[in-house]
Amino acid sequence: MRATDLIVTITSLVEQRVPTFLWGAPGIGKSSIVKQIAQDKEVGFIDLRLALMDPTDLKGIPFYDKESHTALWAPPAFLPRHGEGILFLDELNSAPPSVQASAYQLILDRKVGEYELPSGWAIVAAGNREGDRGVTYRMPSPLANRFVHFEMEVDVEDWRLWAYKKGLDERVISYISYRNEHLFTFDAKSDAKSFATPRSWEYVDKILKSTITKELLLDTLSGAIGREVGVSFLSFAKVMNRLPDIENILKTGSGEHSDEVDVLYALSTGVVSAYLKDKNEEKLENILRYTLGLKSEFAVMIVQDLQRNGVRMEHSEIFKEWVKKFAYLLG
Known part of the structure; x- marks a missing residue:
């Protein structure tokens, strides 16, 4: 359940x-x-x-x-x-x-x-x-x-909603959105002491916010989520350096549109996290305007994540335009 x-x-x-x-x-x-x-x-x-x-x-x-x-x-x-x-x-x-x-x-x-x-x-x-x-x-x-x-079962969408509300590092939310299977890697047959769970990803958030040096970061993350997942996460985290300017997207509604899937997962989470930290109507309009040029599945992901976090947008004229363009994916 x-x-x-x-x-x-x-x-x-x-x-x-x-x-x-x-x-x-x-x-x-x-x-x-x-x-x-x-x-x-x-x-x-x-x-x-x-x-x-x-x-x-x-x-x-x-x-x-x-x-x-x-x-x-x-x-x-x-x-x-x-x-x-x-x-x-x-x-x-x-x-x-x-x-x-x-x-x-x-x-x-x-x-x-x-x-x-x-x-x-x-x-x-x-x-x-x-x-x-x-x-x-x-x-x-x-x-x-x-x-x-x-x-109780592990559900990625439930966890993502919780992670947004908890204010977890967007790199963590982006990575789990990209690699769903790494939210929970517990294997009862394995003797591994460290494995990924919703609880250990919360530890990762705290590790990333700590003063641990880059040289010790991999070993520390491995102690929380296992070596293999730790290496994969840090490789993905480098994607954040290739993102379009999220602040500019929120201010102007314009920006680059990448075709790289890993970048798009990170971008989607980054946009939602940035908006939830400082909400206002102008930023919402700009996000909706920007998503009109995104790949459809990521445009839908951004809007659904905002709605799950209680953001209302039905009154927006741009949202009405958005619905016309992506209505075929909303069923």
Whole structure:
């Protein structure tokens, strides 16, 4: 299931307090979309990494109560006491069975020990699949049956939309647009420690914005996305030196029109990124005017990327001209 569809679906289930479980390969953004749901709803978000916990971390520590002459459990401070939010149980199936048992009680009864989860809080869990080369324990059927299960897939268009909103380096967005298959190169049969994932491409963005020297850049990128992909990315990044003047395109609506595919991918991303950083009506008109002379598939890519990022252009006379020229590609 695509991330955009998962956000809509899980949001609805969170509102009904239906426990959900999100499955997927490492590094594809499972925890990020759950956090985004909480941010969009403006509610609390608590991320518990169950693989790092002991049973008492959830249930609490027992103590003797003098008044009742009984043993009670002191609930942990990190569990919510009031309000609304999402309690995210990450790496649930990587937790030892004893920890899963404590989580089972919390999920089943919404309480564990002396603690009770406030009514405004929903439970969402996540974990890697058994074939993903991680440490996993088979989830007991009674526990699995307490969730609505979804498997998250990697989708390039979803990632590109996220990358634009996040403000990732346009070289990264351009490269993935050009080489879709390099967004996610994880192979469960390989022993490689570094491989490309949506998460590791976010690391690449931070590496490019760091003070690492050119001499050390390849080795550093290889540590994030693997040597082969790192070499390919840096080779593509050199394309940025062959781009037409993007600022001039935004100011005048005119500029060179390349026939090189790699240049056109980089140009398309560069134009959209530059506009999203500083929007105004004149620049939008100039972009539309410029795309009238572009290869059709890249003209459509630019306009669709702008629309996915919430840019409205239906009122523009130039856009009406644009639609007449490229209408046959919009179906």
